[in-house]
Amino acid sequence: MSRKTTMLSCVTGFALTIVFAVFIVTDPIVSAQPDDDGLGPFLGTWSGIFTTQDNEFWGVEDMVCFAGCSPEAHSHMRSLLDDPANDDRPVNALLGESWGFEAEHIVPILTGEGRLIQQENGPDNDPKLHCQPYGYVREVTNPLPINIRRDGMHLIFEYEEWSLLRTVYMDGRAHPQHQTPSLLGHSVGRIEDGTLIIETARVTPDRYSDFTEGGHSDELTGIERYTVLDNPRRLELKLTLTDPVTLTRPYTLEKVWLATPEVKLVKDRCGAIPGKF
Amino acid sequence: MQIEMSKFGLILSCLFLTGAVEAHHSAALLYDLSKEAEVRGVATSYELGNPHLRIYFDVDNNGRTEKWMAEGGSRTVLIRKGWDGTEIKPGDVITIRGNPSRDGSNIIHVLYLTLPDGRKLFTEDLDPNQLERRRRQRD
Numbered sequence: 001m002s003r004k005t006t007m008l009s010c011v012t013g014f015a016l017t018i019v020f021a022v023f024i025v026t027d028p029i030v031s032a033q034p035d036d037d038g039l040g041p042f043l044g045t046w047s048g049i050f051t052t053q054d055n056e057f058w059g060v061e062d063m064v065c066f067a068g069c070s071p072e073a074h075s076h077m078r079s080l081l082d083d084p085a086n087d088d089r090p091v092n093a094l095l096g097e098s099w100g101f102e103a104e105h106i107v108p109i110l111t112g113e114g115r116l117i118q119q120e121n122g123p124d125n126d127p128k129l130h131c132q133p134y135g136y137v138r139e140v141t142n143p144l145p146i147n148i149r150r151d152g153m154h155l156i157f158e159y160e161e162w163s164l165l166r167t168v169y170m171d172g173r174a175h176p177q178h179q180t181p182s183l184l185g186h187s188v189g190r191i192e193d194g195t196l197i198i199e200t201a202r203v204t205p206d207r208y209s210d211f212t213e214g215g216h217s218d219e220l221t222g223i224e225r226y227t228v229l230d231n232p233r234r235l236e237l238k239l240t241l242t243d244p245v246t247l248t249r250p251y252t253l254e255k256v257w258l259a260t261p262e263v264k265l266v267k268d269r270c271g272a273i274p275g276k277f
Numbered sequence: 278m279q280i281e282m283s284k285f286g287l288i289l290s291c292l293f294l295t296g297a298v299e300a301h302h303s304a305a306l307l308y309d310l311s312k313e314a315e316v317r318g319v320a321t322s323y324e325l326g327n328p329h330l331r332i333y334f335d336v337d338n339n340g341r342t343e344k345w346m347a348e349g350g351s352r353t354v355l356i357r358k359g360w361d362g363t364e365i366k367p368g369d370v371i372t373i374r375g376n377p378s379r380d381g382s383n384i385i386h387v388l389y390l391t392l393p394d395g396r397k398l399f400t401e402d403l404d405p406n407q408l409e410r411r412r413r414q415r416d
Contacts, residue, residue, distance in 0.1 A: 050354050050402045060412045063403070081415060091408045096310040123307050128328050143402075144353055160353055162327060266353040268327050 038191035046257035068141025114246030131270035133162035135206025217245035349400035
């Protein structure tokens with residue numbers, strides 16, 4: 001090979017390298033940096049009080065919200081603990097009272113249909129006893145660890161509870177006009193001022209919580225607002241639920257998880273229920 | 278079925294709770310969390326499954342066999358504590374201590390399980406003693 005040919009090859013190779021580099025930098029898919037979209041702080045494994053009981057962050061009143069609760073129920077438990085008249089009552093009796101408060105607290109905001117559903121629901125006819133996983137509200141506020149990770153530009157929520165996966169679409173799409181309702185519904189998300197906001201619709205009817213035994217329709221919509229705070233690093237959720245069939249006004253639940261990078265999700269499995277139980 | 282305490286050929290005592298914790302859902306709906314009871318019987322089946330651990334067992338009530346179910350903590354929480362689903366075998370004589378049902382039916386919210394070899398296992402999600410300690414720290 002002549003010196004001229006060698007020089008030409010080098011120049012051509014250099015030019016192609018430059019062109020390729022420019023392509024990488026300008027291609028939005030290839031060049032996207034992991035934290036450019038604001039999702040970085042939300043990624044990882046987060047665990048509630050069941051898995052992190054030793055952490056001094058938790059107060060006794062937080063136990064009320066182990067599976068999510070209204071802010072009012074949390075305050076109610078705090079007021080019981082503050083009342084000297086309750087000093088000799090066991091914590092569990094106070095917790096039971098606060099969960100009772102939660103069940104009563106939702107009643108005034110239920111529609112007539114909502115009250116009928118609540119009356120018909122009971123521990124014995126809970127779908128979970130027949131290996132049917134939780135619906136949207138109970139899954140989002142469940143007490144077991146969750147892992148949040150990227151799936152391209154979207155998010156995957158992996159719940160240890162029932163080992164369910166949930167995709168949250170982050171590309172700006174809207175809910176589809178027509179979609180068969182599903183257990184966890186259709187979720188779209190965005191970042192606003194450091195808050196991860198997820199809107200969900202198209203869910204199948206299920207229960208709001210174990211505490212209330214209230215149930216919602218397939219017209220339920222949920223708005224989750226997640227923020228990440230420090231000392232200790234934690235994920236806080238405010239979930240606002242709207243359902244014209246069962247609620248006269250929005251119903252709000254809250255929940256907190258601690259950052260637990262050391263926690264590995266455990267495979268969940270349903271327990272069969274033999275006999276009348 | 279109502280519990281006939283005087284006829285029970287087993288231990289059954291209601292005590293003020295010394296500290297207990299919550300199952301995966303609200304145990305307060307089904308169980309009287311302000312009381313404790315103790316029941317002994319023979320295990321017939323056992324499930325370390327979601328949503329909760331369940332133990333099915335037969336209780337001899339003066340020669341009449343009664344079917345009981347004990348419900349405990351969350352599957353994956355107990356797995357993290359070392360449970361593997363082989364803790365109980367059919368035929369094991371076990372003692373269950375926990376919260377009795379509100380309506381007198383033969384179900385119990387199990388807090389402690391005593392195995393045939395004498396081992397006593399805590400069967401719930403949270404340590405009740407730690408909750409009480411934190412409560413006192415709060416004062």
